[in-house]
Amino acid sequence: MAVFVVLLRAIGPMTHRVMSMAQWREGVAAAGFTRPETYIATGNMIVEGAGTAAEVTRRMNEVVLSLGLTMANVAVVRTPRQLRALVRANPLPEAAAERASQMGVYFFVKPRPDFGWIGDYEGPEEIRVEGNHLIVDYPGATAQGSRLPGLIEKRSGTATARNWNTLTALANKATAREREATA
16 A cells, blocks of 8 residues: 545635535545545545556546535546655745745646746746656745746646645655655
């Protein structure tokens, strides 16, 4: 069994009426995954399961659909190793130290998102590419007041974002779970 981190797209008050985090944990356990643990109520889960990340993604999407959500709430799956690599890379260290809650880390559904447009972007946000992820510093605000999140999905593909604090917490929790599983 391997440890995986599952990030659901577009989870919030409206989707909680359809699928609670408790229902998601129960559905994931019924689908054969072990020890599903959600972290905050925004569609983050650490779970153990067999198979590749692609297989886990397919199975997670089946669970989410069976619980009444849609493919707008697609699952993006990463390994603890991938999250640790993002945290270690820390392409915006000053922002991470001073305003981690204002940094967005974008996780894409497609394995090779198109980032060719970023060099021409002239917004106030600072953007860095790290592998198949984007890290964005939203200075003085959050993504809610920016046009950039919509542009990211329009140009690079379907994604879900978490702030830097959530990324580091998930990386730490998933790493601890991985160590438990191998001990």
